[in-house]
Amino acid sequence: MPNRKQMSSAKKATISIRLFFRKYPSIAYIFRWLLICMLLGLCIGTASAGFLVSLEWATTFRENHLWLIALLPIAGFVVGLLYHYWGKGVEAGNNLLIDTIHAPGKTIPFRMAPFVYLGTIVTHFFGGSAGREGTALQMAGAIADQFSKPLRLKPEDRQVLIIAAIAAGFGSVFGTPLAGAIFGLEVFLIGRIKYNALLPAFMASILADLVTRMWSVPHTHYHIEMVPPITVQYILLAILAGVLFGICSAAFSKGMHTLTGFFKSKIAYPPLRPVLGGAAIALAVLALGTTKYIGLGIPTLVDSFHVQMEPYDFLLKMLLTIITLSAGFKGGEVTPLFFIGATLGNALSLFIPLPMGLLAGMGFVAVFAGATNTPIACTVMAIELFGMECGVYAAIACIVAYLVSGNNSIYGNQIIGEPKNRRFLAHIRKRIGDL
Numbered sequence: 001m002p003n004r005k006q007m008s009s010a011k012k013a014t015i016s017i018r019l020f021f022r023k024y025p026s027i028a029y030i031f032r033w034l035l036i037c038m039l040l041g042l043c044i045g046t047a048s049a050g051f052l053v054s055l056e057w058a059t060t061f062r063e064n065h066l067w068l069i070a071l072l073p074i075a076g077f078v079v080g081l082l083y084h085y086w087g088k089g090v091e092a093g094n095n096l097l098i099d100t101i102h103a104p105g106k107t108i109p110f111r112m113a114p115f116v117y118l119g120t121i122v123t124h125f126f127g128g129s130a131g132r133e134g135t136a137l138q139m140a141g142a143i144a145d146q147f148s149k150p151l152r153l154k155p156e157d158r159q160v161l162i163i164a165a166i167a168a169g170f171g172s173v174f175g176t177p178l179a180g181a182i183f184g185l186e187v188f189l190i191g192r193i194k195y196n197a198l199l200p201a202f203m204a205s206i207l208a209d210l211v212t213r214m215w216s217v218p219h220t221h222y223h224i225e226m227v228p229p230i231t232v233q234y235i236l237l238a239i240l241a242g243v244l245f246g247i248c249s250a251a252f253s254k255g256m257h258t259l260t261g262f263f264k265s266k267i268a269y270p271p272l273r274p275v276l277g278g279a280a281i282a283l284a285v286l287a288l289g290t291t292k293y294i295g296l297g298i299p300t301l302v303d304s305f306h307v308q309m310e311p312y313d314f315l316l317k318m319l320l321t322i323i324t325l326s327a328g329f330k331g332g333e334v335t336p337l338f339f340i341g342a343t344l345g346n347a348l349s350l351f352i353p354l355p356m357g358l359l360a361g362m363g364f365v366a367v368f369a370g371a372t373n374t375p376i377a378c379t380v381m382a383i384e385l386f387g388m389e390c391g392v393y394a395a396i397a398c399i400v401a402y403l404v405s406g407n408n409s410i411y412g413n414q415i416i417g418e419p420k421n422r423r424f425l426a427h428i429r430k431r432i433g434d435l
Helices: 004-023 025-064 066-086 094-102 112-125 133-145 155-174 177-186 195-214 232-266 270-288 298-303 313-326 334-348 356-372 375-386 388-404 422-427
Strands: none
Touching: 025 066, 025 112, 025 133, 025 155, 025 195, 066 112, 066 270, 094 133, 094 155, 112 133, 133 155, 133 334, 155 177, 155 195, 177 195, 177 375, 232 270, 232 313, 232 334, 232 356, 232 388, 270 313, 298 334, 313 334, 334 356, 356 375, 356 388, 375 388
């Protein structure tokens, strides 16, 4: 048992620490959020690592057993039943995370994490066309928000917590910690950044990516062989490409919302929607005679940087992804957007005199930027993935695509903090989905 003198010393030390933190609140803030972000990084980085390994296994198994694609409608029905009867509180997905940042309410149910994980693995195992970002973000948000009550976080701190979780999920699943941090800061409020979340977003993303790499989970590598010097001519060509990428972004977002509305209006019982969508995907794969347009499509995505692809590849991937996700299958939109953008850039190299690899890289990030309204994060992502040399071209493409895509987004609950054009000042504080 500690004696009275030892207890007195411990009490004095505690008081001294408290006084120190009161005198230097910035240091207290840094120390507090560093501890929280270490916890988030460990949990979210581990979850992302497990998810990536599972996804790789599901993809490999499906490609070696193509008959599984015929079961996609049945798999969709099972996932539809799961969400209809037990997942109504989490079916909003990424939009629930965005809503929680804007108006913290009830704790995000933890079941969101296993539900979206299972749903995404099923989608890829049986041949749907989807990505992984949505799953990573939802898993991260659900895990992180479970700490809000034990840590006694105030509503404003919960907002920062969810932003940090989004940053950690994105950064760890793609291996881009800087882009992940900026994405978390940029995605929920268009045109504005929440600066009091800067440290948590960056620390959580960096630590989660570090933990994922510690699990020896590899990320896909891309290479742009040649980047030409900056000239007026090439800047104008990059702007032209950015316009086309922005149009593609808007088309994808509009297609997603339109087809989702169609499924909801024509099929009243939600579990039946993925049955119809799954049948359409399975028949499309049979008719096309290839699986390059389902799953993540990473092999085609990598090839688009140095091999001339079919000029319609981006359209087929867009169509199959819109059908898959609009019908109710789970997964993300971002990796398909990478595929769509890179193959569109590849096709544009047929008439825009810029290197194929550079156009593919520009499209990779620019279509994503236009569809999510995150041009800064996407520019940084290009630099992290492809190198500093492409930074100017990527920035031009991302910014132009962001402007051209208009009031469209794959996240309908994004709120406009700063309009893209002064003519739209009346749209401030409105949701994209309501415009």
